[in-house]
Amino acid sequence: MRRFERMGVTIVFRKELADHLGSRRYLVLFALILLLSTMSAYQGVLYIRDRPQAGFMAIFWGAQFGFSFTYLMVFFGPIIGLALGFDAVNKERTSGSLSVLLSQPIYRDAVINGKFLAGVTALSILGVSTITIMSSLATTLLGFGPGAEDLLRITLIAALTILYLAFWLGLGLLFSTVTKKTSTSILMSIATWLLCSIMISIIAALVANMIAPIPMPSGPGANMTRLFESPEYRELIQRRFTIQSNIQRISPAYLYNEAVQAIMGRAGGFFFIGPGGGSPFRSLDISQALTMSWPQITAIAVGLVACFAASYILFLRLEIRPGG
Amino acid sequence: MPQPIVETRELTKYYGEVKAVDHLNLTVYEGELFGFLGPNGSGKTTTLLMLMGLTIPTSGTATVAGYDIVKESKEIRRVAGLLPEGAGYYEDLTARQNMDYIGQLNGIPKPEREKRIKELLEAVGLERWADTRVEKFSRGMKQRLGIAEVLIKRPKIAFFDEPTIGLDPQGVKEIRDIILRLNREEGLTVFYSSHLLYEVQQTCRRVGFIRNGRLIATDTIENLSKKVAGAEGKTLEFELTEITPKLVAEIRAIDGVASVEQEGLRLYVYMERDRSREVSETITKHGSVILLMRPREYSLEDIFLKYYEEV
Numbered sequence: 001m002r003r004f005e006r007m008g009v010t011i012v013f014r015k016e017l018a019d020h021l022g023s024r025r026y027l028v029l030f031a032l033i034l035l036l037s038t039m040s041a042y043q044g045v046l047y048i049r050d051r052p053q054a055g056f057m058a059i060f061w062g063a064q065f066g067f068s069f070t071y072l073m074v075f076f077g078p079i080i081g082l083a084l085g086f087d088a089v090n091k092e093r094t095s096g097s098l099s100v101l102l103s104q105p106i107y108r109d110a111v112i113n114g115k116f117l118a119g120v121t122a123l124s125i126l127g128v129s130t131i132t133i134m135s136s137l138a139t140t141l142l143g144f145g146p147g148a149e150d151l152l153r154i155t156l157i158a159a160l161t162i163l164y165l166a167f168w169l170g171l172g173l174l175f176s177t178v179t180k181k182t183s184t185s186i187l188m189s190i191a192t193w194l195l196c197s198i199m200i201s202i203i204a205a206l207v208a209n210m211i212a213p214i215p216m217p218s219g220p221g222a223n224m225t226r227l228f229e230s231p232e233y234r235e236l237i238q239r240r241f242t243i244q245s246n247i248q249r250i251s252p253a254y255l256y257n258e259a260v261q262a263i264m265g266r267a268g269g270f271f272f273i274g275p276g277g278g279s280p281f282r283s284l285d286i287s288q289a290l291t292m293s294w295p296q297i298t299a300i301a302v303g304l305v306a307c308f309a310a311s312y313i314l315f316l317r318l319e320i321r322p323g324g
Numbered sequence: 325m326p327q328p329i330v331e332t333r334e335l336t337k338y339y340g341e342v343k344a345v346d347h348l349n350l351t352v353y354e355g356e357l358f359g360f361l362g363p364n365g366s367g368k369t370t371t372l373l374m375l376m377g378l379t380i381p382t383s384g385t386a387t388v389a390g391y392d393i394v395k396e397s398k399e400i401r402r403v404a405g406l407l408p409e410g411a412g413y414y415e416d417l418t419a420r421q422n423m424d425y426i427g428q429l430n431g432i433p434k435p436e437r438e439k440r441i442k443e444l445l446e447a448v449g450l451e452r453w454a455d456t457r458v459e460k461f462s463r464g465m466k467q468r469l470g471i472a473e474v475l476i477k478r479p480k481i482a483f484f485d486e487p488t489i490g491l492d493p494q495g496v497k498e499i500r501d502i503i504l505r506l507n508r509e510e511g512l513t514v515f516y517s518s519h520l521l522y523e524v525q526q527t528c529r530r531v532g533f534i535r536n537g538r539l540i541a542t543d544t545i546e547n548l549s550k551k552v553a554g555a556e557g558k559t560l561e562f563e564l565t566e567i568t569p570k571l572v573a574e575i576r577a578i579d580g581v582a583s584v585e586q587e588g589l590r591l592y593v594y595m596e597r598d599r600s601r602e603v604s605e606t607i608t609k610h611g612s613v614i615l616l617m618r619p620r621e622y623s624l625e626d627i628f629l630k631y632y633e634e635v
């Protein structure tokens with residue numbers, strides 16, 4: 001009987017995966033990400049040609065116009081994950097296919113597990129193929145490929161990207177389990193997306209400005225340069241930055257960005273200003289990078305587990321009735 | 325002696341204060357077409373969900389095909405099919421793909437699955453639409469697909485929850501014919517839940533009346549009808565050429581006549597014992613002519629309401 005129990009999950013998984021891979025929603029997002037990321041890889045190639053010391057990994061961050069890969073994921077990641085999860089349960093509840101499904105000889109958790117695994121697989125296909133295509137394109141254009149260490153970094157980035165997308169899928173799944181209508185869960189998803197990828201940085205900046213305002217030198221004799229070079233000013237900027245990043249760490253997108261920047265070997269990237277204000281490109285080796293990004297990775301993983309566990313428990317307790 | 329296939333013992337489900345199903349004791353036998361009749365909100369759906377292991381009873385037990393509804397619910401879903409109230413399908417898949425998914429979930433190997441899908445789509449008259457997406461289907465077609473999905477597992481018993489709700493008369497007839505045929509020709513045990521008296525009467529022989537979660541009566545429609553009539557005594561309806569107050573008074577005076585009601589030229593005579601002969605003699609003696617004389621018929625609605633009023 002064990003075999004048959006596993007079969008339930010496998011069958012749900014296969015159907016859901018086929019649904020995803022054939023769905024317009026998934027294909028449109030996939031095409032969009034693929035298009036934007038090849039464009040960003042191309043810009044990365046141009047960047048590397050100008051500065052050969054930048055290294056192969058620059059294809060992921062070296063885009064000067066538009067989005068780099070990390071930025072793409074910060075911005076579109078939530079919408080991709082949420083899009084695959086937000087109606088997974090409630091759509092079947094309202095349509096009445098869930099009660100038909102659960103009248104079959106399977107355990108209830110086979111349904112939620114199968115749906116989640118299918119979503120993760122679809123997201124992995126998207127993430128891995130995007131990264132693979134970017135790397136192969138860059139290799140062709142540059143005439144050289146990633147070294148062994150770069151390959152390891154790329155693999156880590158791919159794994160982290162899957163984890164990150166899976167988190168959003170889990171959140172979408174939770175939304176689809178707690179709400180009865182897909183119109184509600186889609187609104188929750190859009191609100192979350194706006195909050196986590198756009199609003200949070202604005203909110204963080206506003207709060208930082210309230211807590212640590214930048215003094216505006218006044219009077220005819222004020223010397224701007226003196227102010228900017230003073231240690232107090234530098235300390236103030238540092239404090240503002242700390243406040244901002246701590247607020248933004250609520251958003252998994254920000255955590256993901258921090259972790260990926262570290263894995264790419266950039267201690268000071270877009271969001272980092274070294275304490276000494278020195279070079280923003282202090283490079284990290286892989287173990288340093290992992291140590292540094294471990295808290296972020298853990299936080300995303302914990303978030304994923306929490307979302308999935310909550311949807312799982314709620315789903316098992318769901319009262320299956322016509323019309324919800 | 326027919327074997328019981330569904331047996332409930334004091335089966336109870338509370339939703340907070342609401343007693344959706346209240347100490348239900350019910351037996352359904354193999355091969356029968358059992359009607360489960362009750363107004364909306366009487367607990368029919370809740371009962372079916374419990375029997376399929378889709379919701380846990382508050383107390384009491386039940387078995388379906390010998391399996392316990394709590395401990396062995398997955399086994400029940402292997403041998404029992406449910407067409408849920410308001411059942412839905414995957415709109416962007418074809419009828420065949422929908423059925424194939426359900427067939428796979430029942431562990432039916434591919435060649436056998438394909439064979440059954442073909443047979444069943446024919447049986448419910450959907451063979452021409454096998455490769456059409458379900459989104460194009462009418463309600464009646466979807467409901468027939470639902471029946472085919474229930475049958476793909478070759479169930480020992482099929483539960484249908486309000487299978488004709490929202491269908492046009494033609495659709496209702498098609499569903500009813502399919503269910504009757506399955507029961508007669510394939511010997512499928514059918515548990516048919518509905519709030520429509522007429523429909524249950526047309527389809528089922530034995531009926532359980534449920535109201536407010538309680539089973540009020542279980543019997544054949546004829547017996548239920550007789551019981552209501554019996555409890556009421558016998559009533560005769562007359563149409564006469566002339567009715568005088570004296571005539572009415574005299575009929576009333578006959579031993580065994582409980583009461584007489586007049587409605588224009590009609591008389592309704594309620595008797596504790598059969599006094600038809602005496603009553604008609606009295607009428608003739610008074611010089612009135614009997615144009616019509618018949619026992620009062622109880623319509624199904626009367627029976628239905630009678631049972632619901634009593635408890």
Ligand SMILES: Nc1ncnc2c1ncn2[C@@H]1O[C@H](COP(=O)(O)OP(=O)(O)O)[C@@H](O)[C@H]1O
Pocket residue numbers: 319321339342343344345362363364365366367368369370371
């Ligand atoms: N999830 C629920 N929560 C609270 N009450 C419910 C729930 N489901 C059903 N009920 C109540 O249980 C009773 C029986 O409902 P149901 O079994 O659907 O009746 P029927 O199928 O005969 O129309 C109704 O009073 C209904 O309001």
Ligand SMILES: [Mg+2]
Pocket residue numbers: 365368369370409485486
């Ligand atoms: Mg109902």
